[in-house]
Amino acid sequence: KQEVTQIPAALSVPEGENLVLNCSFTDSAIYNLQWFRQDPGKGLTSLLLIQSSQREQTSGRLNASLDKSSGRSTLYIAASQPGDSATYLCAVRDMDSSYKLIFGSGTRLLVRP
Amino acid sequence: SQTIHQWPATLVQPVGSPLSLECTVEGTSNPNLYWYRQAAGRGLQLLFYSVGIGQISSEVPQNLSASRPQDRQFILSSKKLLLSDSGFYLCAWSGAAQGEQFFGPGTRLTVL
Numbered sequence: 001k002q003e004v005t006q007i008p009a010a011l012s013v014p015e016g017e018n019l020v021l022n023c024s025f026t027d028s029a030i031y032n033l034q035w036f037r038q039d040p041g042k043g044l045t046s047l048l049l050i051q052s053s054q055r056e057q058t059s060g061r062l063n064a065s066l067d068k069s070s071g072r073s074t075l076y077i078a079a080s081q082p083g084d085s086a087t088y089l090c091a092v093r094d095m096d097s098s099y100k101l102i103f104g105s106g107t108r109l110l111v112r113p
Numbered sequence: 114s115q116t117i118h119q120w121p122a123t124l125v126q127p128v129g130s131p132l133s134l135e136c137t138v139e140g141t142s143n144p145n146l147y148w149y150r151q152a153a154g155r156g157l158q159l160l161f162y163s164v165g166i167g168q169i170s171s172e173v174p175q176n177l178s179a180s181r182p183q184d185r186q187f188i189l190s191s192k193k194l195l196l197s198d199s200g201f202y203l204c205a206w207s208g209a210a211q212g213e214q215f216f217g218p219g220t221r222l223t224v225l
Contacts, residue, residue: 031211043119043203044216089157098211099145099164100172103157 002027002094006104013080014112021075021107023090028068031098035064035075036089044089080111115140117217119204125223132191134220136204144206146187148179152200163187199224
């Protein structure tokens with residue numbers, strides 16, 4: 001059974017710092033992995049989707065990498081800003097049940113001015 | 114561009130009352146549709162998904178049901194709410210079964 005873990009659970013950094021959020025999954029047989037952002041009381045905003053054949057995806061200050069063989073993904077945020085404060089969730093879509101996303105519990109990020 | 118709507122945004126209901134939450138998608142046709150629940154302190158759990166009108170698959174046996182009466186409309190229902198039904202309900206859509214999923218703004222349900 002696929003399990004997704006995100007470490008750390010919470011992170012507080014000063015503005016301007018580059019940071020890395022980690023996501024690991026137990027079964028490497030995945031279709032793709034998706035990173036989301038969730039602001040308090042709001043829905044999820046899709047940030048990046050990485051297909052299993054890809055190594056990384058970039059969008060603005062965000063860069064997500066995927067190492068399928070080791071069951072790991074990282075989300076790199078460059079030059080963090082207070083507006084980046086949110087909970088970041090990763091989710092995998094595995095081969096056994098390709099219609100559904102299996103979510104990690106998230107990393108709560110606070111960027112201090 | 115595609116947009117997804119959910120209503121109501123918040124709902125407070127007594128135990129034993131019925132429930133109907135609605136989700137609609139604009140700007141796309143024949144989407145795959147999903148209902149998730151996010152309970153306090155827990156991750157997102159897929160409840161139902163649909164690949165077409167009238168086609169519903171349930172992930173977890175529970176007090177809820179879903180229906181898809183139109184191509185871009187997805188409804189989550191219950192005949193009698195339980196306290197454990199409280200949570201944040203999120204609707205999502207994707208253009209393909211393995212495609213990127215996009216989420217709506219959510220409905221906060223409190224059962225008292």
